[in-house]
Amino acid sequence: MSEQLWGQDIEQVRDLARTFDRSAQNLDAARQLIDGAVLGFDGWGANVDEMRDMWSGDLAPSLTHAADALRTAGDKAAQNADDQQETTDSYSGGSPFAGASASGSVQAGNPFAGASAEGSGEAESDGGVLDWFGDQVSDGAGWLSDSASDLGGWLSDAGSAIGGSFGSLGDAGGQLWDATGGSILDGRWPRTTEMIASGLLFGGSLVNAALTAGTAGQVDLQLFDDGDPYAGDPQPVNPDTMTIPNDIEDLTQSVTDAYGAGDGTVRVTTIDTPEGPRVIVSVPGTESWNPATGDNPMDLTGNLVTAGGGTSTMTRAVELAMQNADIPPGAEVMLVGHSQGGMTVADLVSDSGFVSEYNVTNAMTFGSPIDSNRIDPGVNVLEVQHQSDVVPRLDLGDSRAPFLPGSPDSGSNHTDLTLDNPGSWYDATANHSHKEYTDSLSSSTDPGLTAYEQQLRDSGFLSGNENSTSAVDVHVGREN
Structure with missing residues (x-):
């Protein structure tokens, strides 16, 4: 009975290697983009310092680690594809999907297993790499899910605070107009007290909006925000x-x-x-x-x-x-x-x-x-x-x-x-x-x-x- 040998689809493995490399590049780009956003804006206060420390000490290094893991896995997949190609080219049967080794077998469908003169020993070693990578992907997916949830919540809160502060500023600006130019258009002379009170309200709301936006929503004192009843x-x-x-x-x-x-x-x-x-x-x-x-x-x-x-x-x-x-x-x-x-x-x-x-x-x-x-x-x-x-x-x-x-x-x-x-x-x-x-x-x-x-x-x-x-x-x- 003749021995049948099965190998990996070399082009699929090369595509996987390229996918790993692109994903690593995307993570690097995301880290650099968030670096600029977190460390570059003009903010201050305990909340801002805590946010920067969390990014620099935990989140940014984790992104770098995940990118490195993807890059290593991509290199390994590319190398195994090259090894498989070598083995295929040297096999007398000439099938592009057949793998050969001295022991006469190749791990089926494993992009991290390649044929070699020692056969089964190489396969065992590559199986360990696959397990390690699987653990890295699992850990990275969990971290990315948690981080995305935390970042989404932070962005939602920050957006709500900034939007609310500018909404209050718009209300104060509308009242100031009503007390001045709008009053004249309505056929009523502006009143001194209305102008002074509306001016103070607008000034306070302007300070609040600048403070909230300047700290990316981390400082929201709700100054002069009259809210809803x-x-x-x-x-x-x-x-x-x-x-x-x-x-x-x-x-x-x-x-x-x-x-x-x-x-x-x-x-x-x-x-x-x-x-x-x-x-x-x-x-x-x-x-x-x-x-x-x-x-x-x-x-x-x-x-x-x-x-x-x-x-x-x-x-x-x-x-x-x-x-x-x-x-x-x-x-x-x-x-x-x-x-x-x-x-x-x-x-x-x-x-x-x-x-x-x-x-x-x-x-x-x-x-x-x-x-x-x-x-x-x-x-x-x-x-x-x-x-x-x-x-x-x-x-x-x-x-x-x-x-x-x-x-x-x-x-x-x-x-x-x-x-x-x-x-x-x-x-x-x-x-x-x-x-x-x-x-x-x-x-x-x-x-x-x-x-x-x-x-x-x-x-x-x-x-x-x-x-x-x-x-x-x-x-x-x-x-x-």
Whole structure:
């Protein structure tokens, strides 16, 4: 019986060798490209240093090792193809797919096995090389999969941070335009406070975008990023701790209660009356002055957006809180706010659509700069300030930009009330305190205050009936 010998397809082995070599070159090129990206940009900080160390100490050497392994395997495959060709050429049968050796056999289909004078010994040696290469390919595939996943996650996070920062910058730029050129095109002279607040917001957003992009998204402070609003589920207020509205200072006390209920809390009080429900929405003021935004929209960024003439996340979140509170259809609604909360209230009741949807009849602000708001004329407004409280004067009396002629436009329908300072004229904290406003209102005999309080009593907002009064707290927040 004649001996049949089988060998490898030499051209397939040569193609495999070339594939290994091209793959090694591609890995080298990828390493050089990422080297330039990681080490070449102008960034700083602990996160950036950690990223560079991870690349230089682990990822880049692993890529080099994988490329070297592919190159070695390619060289071995090319050499074995040459050996097979030699053996084929010398075999008397002349078949291009036959291999011969002194022992009369060749490993079938193994590109790393070649014929030789010693036959089986060479095959065993080449089998070890194949096992080694298989281990290298398996390890390399696992590393590449893990690295691709890590790199993909890092790039996604970085892209999201950079995109978000430029989105905020675009919003701030749009608000600045609305406060300046856009205002003129709309037939309204720019207001000094709106221009200043919008300019500060744009400048801060520009710094944030430059910092985030300059660090490839590794440093994302979210400076002046107003984000998107959300409101939680209503939480019933314990009747034993609830302020029952009986007089006008109880309205400010309900705002103080909302301050005490936790950051980002809006209180919604419902009074059942023979004429139908009356609802009072109590909105606190600023609870954070950090330019880096977080969950609580009652902060510096919210102030700048609202003061600049924009619609802040805080304003939209309060409206969401009212939706979640399930205000009874047809109920008459009153909004009360201190400081930034008063700005939010004024912003809401300047929207005729909102006033109509929620049947808003009254609004009260204390310690709030709201002179620039064009409040719906159907809303009866009480604006309260201490004589030396600086905050309600930040709107500069709705003054036009200083380079423009003329006087400010007339304001909306207000009852203005200026109270004596609770302390020294220079005590800014006491003069702006929501608690001090409650004390000042309780001792005031101003005729305007008395008339406004009587109107609220006649409307059913000041019933003083604890059996017909309930309240819920709604957490409002910002999604960044």
